[in-house]
Amino acid sequence: MKTTRILxxxxxxxxxxxxxxAQQFFRIGTGGTAGTYxxxxxxxxxxxxxxxxxxxxxxxxxGSLANVTAISGGAMESGFSQSDVATxxxxxxxxxxxxxxxxGLRLIANLYPESVHVVVKKGSxxxxxxxxxxxxxxxxxxxSGTLVNARTILAAYxxxxxDIKPEYIKPNQAGDKMKDGSLDAFFFTGGAPAGAxxxxxxSGSGIDILPIDGPQAEALKKSSGFFAxxxxxxxxxxxxxxxxxxxxxxxxxxxxxxxxxxxxxxTKALFSDAGQKQLAAGHxxxxxxxxxxxxxxxxxxxHPGAEKFYKEAGLIK
Numbered sequence: 330m331k332t333t334r335i336l337x338x339x340x341x342x343x344x345x346x347x348x349x350x351a352q353q354f355f356r357i358g359t360g361g362t363a364g365t366y367x368x369x370x371x372x373x374x375x376x377x378x379x380x381x382x383x384x385x386x387x388x389x390x391x392g393s394l395a396n397v398t399a400i401s402g403g404a405m406e407s408g409f410s411q412s413d414v415a416t417x418x419x420x421x422x423x424x425x426x427x428x429x430x431x432x433g434l435r436l437i438a439n440l441y442p443e444s445v446h447v448v449v450k451k452g453s454x455x456x457x458x459x460x461x462x463x464x465x466x467x468x469x470x471x472x473s474g475t476l477v478n479a480r481t482i483l484a485a486y487x488x489x490x491x492d493i494k495p496e497y498i499k500p501n502q503a504g505d506k507m508k509d510g511s512l513d514a515f516f517f518t519g520g521a522p523a524g525a526x527x528x529x530x531x532s533g534s535g536i537d538i539l540p541i542d543g544p545q546a547e548a549l550k551k552s553s554g555f556f557a558x559x560x561x562x563x564x565x566x567x568x569x570x571x572x573x574x575x576x577x578x579x580x581x582x583x584x585x586x587x588x589x590x591x592x593x594x595x596t597k598a599l600f601s602d603a604g605q606k607q608l609a610a611g612h613x614x615x616x617x618x619x620x621x622x623x624x625x626x627x628x629x630x631x632h633p634g635a636e637k638f639y640k641e642a643g644l645i646k
Contacts, residue, residue, distance in 0.1 A: 592634025
């Protein structure tokens with residue numbers, strides 16, 4: 330009897346060990362908690378997790394560049410990145426020119442457009458990016474895609490970093506500093522509405538968002554194939570009218586070393602009816618995350634697991 334109990338217990342342990350081994354953990358590097366990547370990452374993690382098989386988790390990070398670096402080093406299985414940063418990283422161009430790049434970076438899905446926001450206090454008298462010269466401006470943290478974009482946009486308006494008083498902080502910190510009068514403006518690239526900006530718009534004297542259009546926007550689109558015309562609709566943020574700006578794509582990327590079956594199952598779950606309902610109900614950008622949009626503006630190769638799903642769906646050949 331005792332021997333039987335020992336054998337049964339051993340068998341149970343072996344089954345449990347097998348279950349643990351079969352369960353795949355899949356981390357998603359997102360961005361700061363006050364941006365758009367973090368809440369969307371949480372929605373996606375819930376949509377693709379499959380009890381006993383795949384556990385996806387969204388983790389806060391410094392953003393695009395930090396996520397690509399973490400994937401390269403094996404600290405994250407996947408992450409969100411602006412399309413420009415992902416392409417530069419994979420091809421060794423742009424900000425990766427002459428630096429170690431990430432040739433193994435692969436695409437799971439293109440997600441949604443990320444609008445460039447340049448936020449100022451309502452009534453500040455700052456009406457254009459050109460007016461930021463000499464002002465206190467937050468450009469986001471090192472490792473963020475926003476910082477890369479901010480530098481490019483300032484240059485398009487003839488402004489060097491030394492022409493402003495730059496700060497390298499996240500949008501929620503920038504919002505706090507703007508409230509207390511110690512900051513004039515901040516940049517943020519992300520899906521609208523962004524939590525920190527919405528909160529700022531609803532408090533105190535409100536905000537304005539500077540347009541990025543005209544010759545400068547045309548020059549930016551010409552010099553970088555990643556920028557596209559964008560419109561932040563009126564009242565996306567309280568008291569702010571429609572704003573013409575530019576946008577880049579948000580992408581979900583991984584490594585070519587990620588398990589093909591796991592990535593296939595994750596992609597399939599993301600675009601299942603249940604997954605699509607969760608995304609559409611959970612965030613304003615969720616309705617953009619469709620299988621049709623997923624294969625647009627790829628820039629880098631698809632991961633074989635994602636590619637298998639898109640081929641089955643008839644979206645790529």
